[in-house]
Structure formats: structure tokens, C-alpha cells
Amino acid sequence: MTRKLMKVVLVDDDADMRAATAQWLELAGYRVETYADAPSALARLDTTLEGVVVSDVRMPKMDGMAFLARLNALDPDLPVVLITAHGDVQMAVKAMRQGAYDFIEKPFEPDELLEIIQRASEKRCLVLENRDLRSRLNGSADIERRLIGDCPAIRRLRSELLDIAETDAPVLIQGETGTGKEVVAHCLHDYGLRKTGRFVPVNCGAIPENMVESELFGHERGAFTGADRRRIGRFEYAEGGTMFLDEIGTMPLPLQVKLLRALQEREIVRIGSNEPLPIDIRLVSATNRQLLDECAAGRFREDLFYRINVVELRVPPLRERGGDILLLFDYFVSRAATTYQRPVVSLKSTAANLLMTHKWPGNVRELKNIAERFVLSSLSADERLPAILGSFCPSQPATGASSLQELLRQHEHLLLEQALTRHRGDVQAVMEELDLPRRTFNEKMSRYNLDRKDYF
Ligand SMILES: Nc1ncnc2c1ncn2[C@@H]1O[C@H](COP(=O)(O)OP(=O)(O)OP(=O)(O)O)[C@@H](O)[C@H]1O
Numbered sequence: 001m002t003r004k005l006m007k008v009v010l011v012d013d014d015a016d017m018r019a020a021t022a023q024w025l026e027l028a029g030y031r032v033e034t035y036a037d038a039p040s041a042l043a044r045l046d047t048t049l050e051g052v053v054v055s056d057v058r059m060p061k062m063d064g065m066a067f068l069a070r071l072n073a074l075d076p077d078l079p080v081v082l083i084t085a086h087g088d089v090q091m092a093v094k095a096m097r098q099g100a101y102d103f104i105e106k107p108f109e110p111d112e113l114l115e116i117i118q119r120a121s122e123k124r125c126l127v128l129e130n131r132d133l134r135s136r137l138n139g140s141a142d143i144e145r146r147l148i149g150d151c152p153a154i155r156r157l158r159s160e161l162l163d164i165a166e167t168d169a170p171v172l173i174q175g176e177t178g179t180g181k182e183v184v185a186h187c188l189h190d191y192g193l194r195k196t197g198r199f200v201p202v203n204c205g206a207i208p209e210n211m212v213e214s215e216l217f218g219h220e221r222g223a224f225t226g227a228d229r230r231r232i233g234r235f236e237y238a239e240g241g242t243m244f245l246d247e248i249g250t251m252p253l254p255l256q257v258k259l260l261r262a263l264q265e266r267e268i269v270r271i272g273s274n275e276p277l278p279i280d281i282r283l284v285s286a287t288n289r290q291l292l293d294e295c296a297a298g299r300f301r302e303d304l305f306y307r308i309n310v311v312e313l314r315v316p317p318l319r320e321r322g323g324d325i326l327l328l329f330d331y332f333v334s335r336a337a338t339t340y341q342r343p344v345v346s347l348k349s350t351a352a353n354l355l356m357t358h359k360w361p362g363n364v365r366e367l368k369n370i371a372e373r374f375v376l377s378s379l380s381a382d383e384r385l386p387a388i389l390g391s392f393c394p395s396q397p398a399t400g401a402s403s404l405q406e407l408l409r410q411h412e413h414l415l416l417e418q419a420l421t422r423h424r425g426d427v428q429a430v431m432e433e434l435d436l437p438r439r440t441f442n443e444k445m446s447r448y449n450l451d452r453k454d455y456f
């Protein structure tokens with residue numbers, strides 16, 4: 001990658017300005033993509049941009065500051081240069097605080113802008129080269145786009161996942177409904193040794209009880225009434241690949257015995273046959289129940305539990321993921337906007353608050369649905385989210401907290417987490433942004449049991 005191939009995404013509502021700047025940049029050897037407004041640029045941008053963004057601040061539809069926040073959420077390593085009005089020092093300081101790479105005051109000399117863009121491009125080159133290197137090493141850049149999230153728990157989950165993907169150890173994925181267990185299971189397969197084999201999901205909860213055994217192990221012709229021909233089961237079908245037993249907590253006890261035997265012996269027997277067949281699969285299971293409680297209640301076999309749970313991955317509920325709520329919302333909104341060809345509407349801070357304090361019983365799936373409804377809604381930007389969330393959660397204060405004090409505490413906790421995430425654990429930057437003296441900051445960090453190292 002060389003500077004000559006770098007791209008400049010130029011956003012300015014002033015057509016003359018756009019054309020003139022684009023011309024200088026092209027003469028200087030950049031590829032230039034121009035947009036008259038930020039939402040249309042957002043619809044096209046993603047984390048792979050081999051270039052930098054230059055944007056005017058004062059624009060209709062979405063201003064440069066809101067655009068900057070969206071770009072930061074999309075890719076915090078994307079350099080954004082803002083064009084501010086002459087003498088607007090406050091705006092310039094604010095832009096830098098919120099993560100702009102640099103700013104330039106109007107009117108400016110072409111050379112001044114070129115110099116900034118050159119530095120920004122060099123930085124971008126380094127970031128992309130590093131990402132390439134990392135992705136070649138372990139696929140991590142790619143997984144960040146599949147299992148999205150920047151909170152410490154999700155970053156930890158991604159690195160644990162990559163650590164164990166290339167082993168054959170059975171994995172149990174635990175997490176509430178809609179948290180992303182299936183996404184994790186797919187990643188385990190795709191980054192594993194068996195990625196060229198099949199990924200075979202079996203939803204133990206959705207198959208009628210009398211069919212599960214035949215579904216898993218297959219049957220011979222005539223094994224039972226209606227078995228008019230031989231059928232191979234999922235175990236055989238998954239040979240050489242990964243078998244994903246979803247909702248394993250719902251598996252009937254007699255079948256648990258058979259599954260345990262198959263896993264111990266590494267062989268299965270089709271119903272109606274006597275001949276054992278060797279199996280070679282990687283087993284990944286998932287559950288939204290507490291399996292140890294199920295064991296204690298006699299509904300799940302403890303020996304099977306230990307057999308399928310050699311490694312456990314826990315996918316945290318959305319309400320524990322702090323800033324990821326807005327990150328994922330932005331992601332799903334821009335995806336839906338592209339799919340349905342609708343404009344991206346920016347969130348007001350009050351609406352962001354609504355998202356942050358919602359309980360999210362349906363986790364990421366619920367958030368994704370809400371983001372889609374948000375994009376498709378015909379209400380005004382301010383009315384959309386209250387209307388949609390109201391219909392998802394009609395009663396109850398969203399967090400389940402009862403007192404005002406507790407709500408404020410929770411909100412303060414979230415704001416701190418978000419700021420730490422944004423500044424990647426840079427305490428000085430967080431204190432500045434939130435205008436907190438060091439002592440107060442330290443008190444709050446220890447009150448909420450936060451550790452800056454978790455955000456590096
Ligand atoms: N971290 C994530 N990044 C991007 N998309 C996600 C993430 N987590 C979940 N999703 C999306 O949210 C939806 C629900 O995820 P998934 O089906 O994996 O949840 P689950 O835990 O298996 O839910 P259930 O227990 O109900 O089966 C899917 O559309 C998935 O693509």
C-alpha cells in the first residue's frame with residue numbers, strides 16, 4: 001500500500017468547494033470520493049477504507065461533529081480531518097477532544113490541507129498494515145467484523161475464541177437468548193482446523209422428542225414404522241467438520257445417555273443397526289440455561305456436562321456491555337439503511353440515553369430489530385426511538401432499578417465505561433472529556449470497580 005493509492009473521502013455541502021478541493025487532491029495523486037452530505041458517505045464507508053476522511057463541519061442533515069462520532073464508532077483508527085469556520089476555536093478544540101485527527105480553518109491554502117492529509121494517510125497506512133499483519137497471524141481483524149463489540153468482555157471473548165478455535169476441544173457456549181451464541185459457534189468453525197468441513201447445526205429444542213435420536217444418529221431402512229429408507233444422521237453428515245448442538249439443555253435424558261456414549265467411544269450406531277461407525281467431529285454446544293442448575297435438578301447428566309464443557313465461553317448479555325449498545329446500534333442502523341436504501345438518521349443524545357438504559361431482554365437480536373424499525377420508521381427523528389422502545393417495553397423503568405439514585409448511579413457507570421472505551425483507557429483524556437478532577441475520577445473508578453487496563 002502506498003500513499004499514491006490512498007483515498008480521500010471528501011464531504012462538503014458546498015459544491016464549488018468540493019470540486020476545487022477534489023481537484024487539488026487528485027493533482028496531488030490521491031483518489032478522491034466526494035459526497036454532499038454525511039449520511040450518504042456513511043452508507044458507503046466501512047472499516048476497510050484505505051484512506052482518510054475530510055469533512056466540513058457545518059452541513060445540513062448531519063453536521064461534521066455527529067459525523068465524526070459515527071466514524072469513530074465505526075473505526076476509531078480512521079483519521080478524520082474537519083474543516084472549521086475561521087476563528088471557531090471552541091469547535092476546533094471540541095473536534096480534537098472527540099477524536100478528530102486534525103482540523104483546518106477556512107479559508108485555507110491547498111498546501112496546508114495536503115500536508116495534514118499526507119500525515120493522516122501515513123498513519124492510516126500503518127494502521128492497515130498492522131491490521132493485515134494481525135489478520136494474517138490469527139484472523140483477528142476479520143473476527144472484529146463478525147463478532148462486533150469493543151467492551152472488555154467481548155474483546156476477551158474474541159481472543160479466547162481464537163485461542164481455542166484451532167484445537168478439537170469440545171466447547172460449551174453459554175449466554176442468554178440473542179447474545180450471539182450462534183455467531184460464536186460459526187466463528188469457532190471458521191477459524192478452526194475443520195473450516196473446510198461442514199458446519200452442521202442441530203437445534204435440540206426444535207426437533208420433536210421422538211425424532212431427535214434418528215436426526216443425530218440416522219437409521220436403517222425398516223428400523224421403525226415409517227423408516228422406508230436408510231438415512232444418515234447429523235453426526236455422519238458432519239464428518240470432518242463441526243457439529244453445533246444448539247439448546248443442548250433441552251435434550252431428553254435418554255438421549256443424553258446415547259450422546260455421552262457416542263462422545264466417549266467416538267462412534268455412533270444408526271438406529272436399527274448393530275454396526276458402530278467411527279465419528280470424527282468437533283463438538284460445539286450452546287445453551288441459555290444454567291446447566292449446572294439443570295444437573296442439580298436432575299434434568300441434565302453431570303457426566304455429559306463435563307464432557308461437552310471442556311472449554312466454556314460465556315457471551316455476556318447486552319446490558320453488561322456498556323458502550324457496545326451504541327456501537328452495535330450504529331452498525332445495524334447503517335446496515336439496514338444500506339439494505340433498505342434509507343438515509344441514516346443521527347441519534348440525539350436523549351435517544352442514546354434511552355438505548356443505554358433499556359433492559360434488552362432480547363439482547364443483540366432485539367437491538368438489531370429495533371435498529372431496523374428505526375431506519376424504516378416514518379416518524380420524525382425525535383419521535384422514533386421512544387415510540388419503538390415504548391412498544392417493546394411498555395412498563396417498568398428500563399434498567400429495573402427502583403430509585404432515582406440507583407438510576408443515576410447506573411448511568412454514571414455507563415458514561416464512565418463509554419469514555420474509557422472511547423479513549424482506550426487514557427485516564428487524562430477521560431478526565432478532560434468529563435471535566436472531572438483526578439480525586440473524584442479515582443473515587444468513581446473504584447466505586448464502579450473499573451480498571452483502566454481493561455480498556456487499553
Ligand atoms: N457481537 C455481534 N456482532 C454482530 N452481530 C451480532 C453479534 N451478536 C449477535 N449478533 C446478531 O444478533 C442476532 C442474534 O444472534 P444469535 O442468533 O447468534 O444469538 P443466540 O445467542 O444464538 O440466540 P438464541 O439463544 O435465541 O438462539 C443475529 O442476527 C446475529 O447475527
Ligand SMILES: [Mg+2]
Nearest residue numbers: 181182246286
Ligand atoms: Mg442461537
